[in-house]
Amino acid sequence: MKVFLPVLGLLFCAATVCAQEAPPQAVMTSVKHATDGHVWGALIFATNDSEKLTGGKEPEHADLPKLHERLAKVFPFKHFEVLGQHRQDIFREYESWIVPSQDLFMKIDSKGPAEKDGLNLHLQVWRRHQVLVKSDAILRKDSPLFIGGPPWKNGRLIFVVYLERT
Amino acid sequence: MKHPSEEHDLIRWIDGEMNETERATFEERLKLEPALATEAQKMRSLSASLRSHMPAEIRVPHADYFNTQIEVRITQMALDDARSKQAATSWSAMFQWLTQPWFALVGAAALAVLGFFLLQPASADDSESMILSSYTPNLRVQARTYHDHEADATVLMLDGLDAMPADKHISGVNIQRSEMEPELASTTMYDEKGAAVFMISHDSLGNPLISPEG
Amino acid sequence: MPAAASTDPGEVSDLDLVKRSQAGDTRAFDVLVTRYRGRIYAMTYHLIQNETEAWDLAQEAFIKAWRALPTFKHDAGFYTWLYRIAHNVSYDWLRKKKIQGDGEFDDERVEHRIAVGAEATPHGDLAPDTALRNAELGQRIQAAIATLSPEHRQVIVLREVEGLAYEEIAALIPCSLGTVMSRLFYARKKLQEQLHDVYETSL
Numbered sequence: 001m002k003v004f005l006p007v008l009g010l011l012f013c014a015a016t017v018c019a020q021e022a023p024p025q026a027v028m029t030s031v032k033h034a035t036d037g038h039v040w041g042a043l044i045f046a047t048n049d050s051e052k053l054t055g056g057k058e059p060e061h062a063d064l065p066k067l068h069e070r071l072a073k074v075f076p077f078k079h080f081e082v083l084g085q086h087r088q089d090i091f092r093e094y095e096s097w098i099v100p101s102q103d104l105f106m107k108i109d110s111k112g113p114a115e116k117d118g119l120n121l122h123l124q125v126w127r128r129h130q131v132l133v134k135s136d137a138i139l140r141k142d143s144p145l146f147i148g149g150p151p152w153k154n155g156r157l158i159f160v161v162y163l164e165r166t
Numbered sequence: 167m168k169h170p171s172e173e174h175d176l177i178r179w180i181d182g183e184m185n186e187t188e189r190a191t192f193e194e195r196l197k198l199e200p201a202l203a204t205e206a207q208k209m210r211s212l213s214a215s216l217r218s219h220m221p222a223e224i225r226v227p228h229a230d231y232f233n234t235q236i237e238v239r240i241t242q243m244a245l246d247d248a249r250s251k252q253a254a255t256s257w258s259a260m261f262q263w264l265t266q267p268w269f270a271l272v273g274a275a276a277l278a279v280l281g282f283f284l285l286q287p288a289s290a291d292d293s294e295s296m297i298l299s300s301y302t303p304n305l306r307v308q309a310r311t312y313h314d315h316e317a318d319a320t321v322l323m324l325d326g327l328d329a330m331p332a333d334k335h336i337s338g339v340n341i342q343r344s345e346m347e348p349e350l351a352s353t354t355m356y357d358e359k360g361a362a363v364f365m366i367s368h369d370s371l372g373n374p375l376i377s378p379e380g
Numbered sequence: 381m382p383a384a385a386s387t388d389p390g391e392v393s394d395l396d397l398v399k400r401s402q403a404g405d406t407r408a409f410d411v412l413v414t415r416y417r418g419r420i421y422a423m424t425y426h427l428i429q430n431e432t433e434a435w436d437l438a439q440e441a442f443i444k445a446w447r448a449l450p451t452f453k454h455d456a457g458f459y460t461w462l463y464r465i466a467h468n469v470s471y472d473w474l475r476k477k478k479i480q481g482d483g484e485f486d487d488e489r490v491e492h493r494i495a496v497g498a499e500a501t502p503h504g505d506l507a508p509d510t511a512l513r514n515a516e517l518g519q520r521i522q523a524a525i526a527t528l529s530p531e532h533r534q535v536i537v538l539r540e541v542e543g544l545a546y547e548e549i550a551a552l553i554p555c556s557l558g559t560v561m562s563r564l565f566y567a568r569k570k571l572q573e574q575l576h577d578v579y580e581t582s583l
Contacts, residue, residue, distance in 0.1 A: 070318060083336060145320050149327065151327070212568055212571060227435060233414060
């Protein structure tokens with residue numbers, strides 16, 4: 001008995017541990033593809049006529065202080081609003097799409113890391129079925145990219161791309 | 167012409183560099199000399215293998231980047247050439263200034279300014295995003311790139327784009343997550359509430375197709 | 381001479397692109413780069429036997445060609461002229477490496493990641509074991525070529541890859557016809573020794 005109870009206890013503990021270590025019920029998750037970074041993309045409408053605004057929010061991002069003022073230094077407009085935004089992993093092996101809107105969106109192909117916490121990439125800006133520009137670029141944290149897009153309603157569409165993390 | 171050596175005969179036969187008469191003569195020799203025939207066959211076989219495993223054209227790794235790097239260097243060369251031309255023409259004017267009495271004061275001030283900049287932390291250039299090269303398929307569209315220091319942003323300005331129709335309703339979405347299906351070559355995008363908003367795939371030409379169409 | 385890429389009826393000819401490039405049109409030059417980069421890279425790769433260096437040297441060749449465009453007289457084809465530049469860039473690099481190195485080339489000095497022949501030639505229709513043997517042979521051939529001196533590697537590439545005639549090889553190097561033939565004979569003999577087990581069993 002003296003031996004039996006500790007052995008039983010041991011077996012009980014072992015069983016408990018095994019139960020805890022048993023893999024949880026398999027959950028269907030999407031396959032994790034290797035990534036080289038994560039970006040935020042936004043489609044912004046700039047205008048001097050407040051009546052042309054569509055009710056979107058002012059552009060802001062936690063890591064980009066005074067984004068509105070910064071946009072205003074480049075694009076000579078008084079009002080800026082976000083029409084759409086998209087947070088996206090940049091895949092190492094596959095193309096990545098930034099689609100804040102069906103009317104203006106971007107394709108990114110990673111070319112791997114760049115120094116100073118950057119990302120080498122090839123990007124294409126698309127307007128529906130037409131590519132507007134193809135560029136090779138290095139994106140770095142704390143350094144957004146402003147792309148001046150097509151005019152619209154006497155204002156302008158602007159694409160902002162920002163590397164949130166590598 | 168000097169009569170070719172036996173080694174040259176072998177090479178010329180393998181490479182088809184003999185005329186009809188020479189080839190016929192050499193092939194008669196091959197029939198009579200089995201060792202030579204064996205050597206010729208081996209060398210011919212080797213030659214065929216080399217051609218087969220050494221293609222005349224190889225896909226360049228990172229082909230787009232290959233091209234854009236060349237473009238960047240060509241642009242840089244043009245800038246360097248322009249700068250050196252400018253510097254060359256202003257040399258003589260510069261030397262005249264050196265003889266002026268007030269130069270000492272100006273020179274001292276310039277040195278002070280230079281020293282100020284040299285003592286500053288390294289230029290922020292290498293911490294900025296950069297556009298290395300750009301290409302606009304529509305020749306009417308021009309791409310200008312620069313870094314705006316006041317905005318602290320890199321700018322890619324596309325001038326000459328056709329305007330979006332004023333009566334067009336351009337709406338956006340808030341995509342927070344996407345899932346890619348490599349086998350289907352498609353990506354599904356979800357908004358902040360987890361609802362599927364778009365799926366992006368490709369047509370037969372590889373152009374993006376977004377569904378549902380807006 | 382090395383054959384230029386045949387242009388489709390709708391494609392712009394080399395002559396037009398070169399003239400535009402000579403006028404400063406970098407887009408026209410970009411089309412030429414795209415048209416010939418595969419062949420130039422193949423040539424530098426086969427000579428240098430190193431992907432990274434071959435990539436850089438192929439770029440160098442195009443940069444030199446851009447610089448030298450004002451001197452291009454349209455008497456020979458553009459590709460022939462470009463090829464000569466690329467060949468000289470690669471061969472000079474190779475000779476410099478030999479001078480700086482400790483002596484004979486051997487296959488431990490030269491790195492190459494894959495059998496290029498296996499990559500460039502689609503093997504989708506071969507049985508897996510045949511494809512593997514092919515890839516292995518390709519690697520053996522690459523390793524054997526890496527043991528050749530620059531002069532012998534050069535004639536092998538110009539003859540087996542580019543298919544140049546003896547007179548063309550002699551004009552490019554430059555050397556006599558007899559030297560071309562002697563070097564070809566020696567190079568093939570040396571490769572045969574390196575690969576003797578392959579060719580003994582194949583007969």
